[in-house]
Amino acid sequence: MKKILVRFDDLCPTMNKEQWEKAKVLLKQYDVKPLLGVVPECRDPELLIDKEDLHFWEEMRSLQKEGYTLAMHGCFHECIHQGKTLVSGPGYSEFAGRSYEDQYATIKKGKEILEEHGIHTTIFFAPRHSYDLNTLKALAANGFTHISDGKSHTVWNREGILCVPCRSSGCPAIRFNGYYTAVFHAHEWVREDKAFAYKEFVSLLENHHQDIVDFNEFASRKEGHPFVQMISEKAFIFYENHIRPKLSALHVLIKRRGRKNGRKT
Ligand SMILES: [Zn+2]
The missing domain is CATH 1.20.5 (Single alpha-helices involved in coiled-coils or other helix-helix interfaces)
Structure with a gap:
């Protein structure tokens, strides 16, 4: 038995709309309900691509009603801090290395922004897979229950958060039975060095659409x-x-x- 979760990162009002529309056509064609990582208030210059889409939040609410799962993906997607992370390598982070109080405040802010737009979620994942134990503690204190991240073999409870592993950073090769998370960044598909990722998305849907499940089913397993x-x-x-x-x-x-x-x- 194979179970595949399709995850799209970096959704925000200034993302590359054309590429996201390309993804949506195929998601609808194969009736796939992905996990969408929504950035509450994007300040990352790399994601300030298109003019602000004034219908973005309405679209997210409507997709949620259709059965897509929404997650909070960071708060500002602004990776300007440095610190030891639990699963990613060294580099800049929005969360890792900061005090519990600071992280609590950022997560609270993100949650409030989403709620102002009528989006309620208890699922989170951090930009660049970069988080630490304080992130998990601050998430739990803010009412979050799950993260779509970690490199463990199966789901497990860490600091009050169910960590649903995401061992690949892109689209994994699906060979054996098991659980796979396929991660996509639609805005990158225009880059010459990332054009292959769109082909991987198409091929995943063509060859494995019957094994793709929603986040709820993907996370519902015996805890390790x-x-x-x-x-x-x-x-x-x-x-x-x-x-x-x-x-x-x-x-x-x-x-x-x-x-x-x-x-x-
Ligand atoms: Zn991101």
């Missing part, structure tokens, strides 16, 4: 033991950061040697 899941998360991160790059380098080397030997004979 916290200690086991913490170890599984650390092991996965170690593999991704230290083992996989070496294996890939070795693979390239073997292929090059093979080609060289082929030329000699």
Whole structure:
């Protein structure tokens, strides 16, 4: 059995509307209900693409009614802080490294903005997969129940938040039975180096639409033991950061040697 969650990040009134419309046509065609990460008040220059869409919030409310799941994706999507994160590498973050009080205030602000637009959600995920234990504590204190993030094997409760793992940063290869989160950023599809991601989206829908489920079904699983899941998360991160790059380098080397030997004979 395979279960796939389709997740779209970075939805906001100034996103690339044309690319989002392209995604929506296919989502409707295959009757797929994704998880949408909505930025309450976008201040990220990379997402200030189109003129502000005055119908954006109305559209989000209407999609929610149709069965799409909305999540709060950060608050300002402004990654200007630095600190140790739980699952992502070093880099700038909206949350990691900040005090509990600061994070609590930012999350509260984001929630209030969404509610002013008539959007109520208890699901969250941070920009750049970048969060720490204070983020989880501040989310729980603000009434959130789930995050779509983490590298554990299965869902587990951490600091009062059910962490629903998202092991891939893009569209994973779907081979074996299991749970997969396919993450898309529609605004990036116009970039030459990211054009492949749209093709991956099309191919995912064509080949696996029958395995795509909504967030509620995706998250409804037996909870893993916290200690086991913490170890599984650390092991996965170690593999991704230290083992996989070496294996890939070795693979390239073997292929090059093979080609060289082929030329000699
Ligand atoms: Zn984002």
